[in-house]
Amino acid sequence: MSLLRACLAILKREVRLGWGAGGGALLSASFFAGSVMVAPFGLGPAPDTLGKIGPGYLWLALTLASLVSLERLFQADLEDGTLDQMLLSPVPHSLQVLSKILGQWLAIAAPLLAISPIAALLVRVEPEVILPLCAQLAVGSIGLFLIGAIGAALGASVRRGGLLVALVVLPLYAPSVIFGASAAAALATGGDFFSQPFLFLCALVLAALAFAPVAAAAAVRLHVD
């Protein structure tokens, strides 16, 4: 299966480059950890307030942390000509983009999600809610990376394009954050794991899985000319 082999190669390379020297895969995770760590100082350590805000705050931190890494998603490949070569490969470009996004997700979001249970403890989320909440964060983070890739692709040729990318992406993030935070609130008040907002979030992620790679591939193609 040469198609599968090519996609896996792209995915593995993203992880290898992310974790290699100067890859910066831990940037998002440290941003996430840092923003959760200062939450008790900013919001007050009282368990009842913090516990109420906590689940939603984790979503906020996840959203902003995933923005941090977006700028470089396509930029490095555009600058060094890797993108030219990938366009000339027989693998459909949208599939390449999908593999790239999933590779970045593995490299960047996996460490973030690994520390999310500890982060949840810090913002006083009820212990029995922590694991389901983190599972929902994991599902949501895939969606955030996919949607964010569209903005990253549009801003790929802009120097210091982080601001532009954030401006494009933040409105697109809104639905995921709204449904994600409502699902978290439902969990915290003793609701089901598969609550209505979480099902909506899953639908959003699936839609993004289908459309975002195509949109990002088309957008990134514009910069090659």
Next chain:
Amino acid sequence: MTAERHQQHDVRLQIAGLALQRGFRRLVTDFDLTCAPGDIIALQGPNGSGKTTLLRALAGFHTPASGRITLSRAQGDEIEEQGEVLSFLGHQDPIKAGEKLIDQLRFWADLCGASRDRVTETLARVGLTKQADLQGGVLSAGQRKRAALARLLLEDRAIWLLDEPASPLDQEGRALLGTLLDQHARRGGIILAAVHDPLPGVTARVLNLGTHESEVAA
């Protein structure tokens, strides 16, 4: 030497009435060119005359203002996907600083469907065996160009588009480039190279851009 290495290429390239534009500037108008298997073409012209843009248009990265580029096989069927038959070597080298050279070439082999076994052999061919385990960031400009040539060999496609291939190479590297170009042309490959100095080791048809007239020399 594998059997596939001896296989002949049979792709033709035809350009008719091509016009290229950058912003409001016309770089090339009414450009016609037909390349048969084995042709080596050196594109010459002053800086900014559209050599790189022409190569990028052929690779499908740049949309021409008008005209037609046709790739076809000897049997006559047209090729839609440039990636099947075209390799592009730009002036940027797609080498990642934080990855071992051998891993980068394995990645390109995976991407174009070449056998991984050929990677070490190809590195030896371009004289980079000792550098295989070095990170991309420590390679010199000439070594990076050699690595890009190795990628071209792995891809094993009929048409090579080369943008200033010889510029960072040393004497030995230029001789190597000459050998590779010669071998490729003998196998029926087509080479289009944007150059300022003559291509080493081979006789090329010279096309001058920027003067709006094409002439045959050498």
